[in-house]
Amino acid sequence: MHTRRPAMRLVIAQDGHETVGFTYGYFLLPETRWWHNLQDVTLPEEYIREDGHRSFAIIELAVRKAWRRRGIAAGLHTQLLDGVDAERVTLTVRPEPEADPARNAYLAWGYRMIGTSHPWKDAPLYECMVRELPEPYRALT
Secondary structure, eight states, X not given: OGGGSTTOEEEXXXXXXXXXXXXXXXXXXXXXXXXXXXXXXXXXXXXXXXXXXXXXXXXXXXXXXXXXXXXXXXXHXXXXXXXXXOSEXXXXXXXXXGGHHHHXXXXXXXXXXXXXXXXXXXXXXXXXXXXXXOHHXXXXX
């Protein structure tokens, strides 16, 4: 389903022939439920309006344990967003302590927490984060 999204992007990191990490994402479509899934905040209608190019969502960013803390996640993140012309990037991260390294990386990369997401009925809770992309950044990447 995700691979059929318009402008879906995938970046894979390899060490030789071994895949060590990946990331993928896509632009949020006008009918997205992304912002409506937030449980503890009500965002203004203007903020949640999507047009298919306003917000790029990172759906997954993962690095295999043996290759972590080598800058691979940062490289994947940079490659995924290279040339993305969006106002902002959004992603979710699990709230458990095991996700602290990922959360800390996102904070260091300029993301901020905006609310708790519950994306579907039986889904766990996620922390929703957003990073605004200023016009000069968008023009250069």
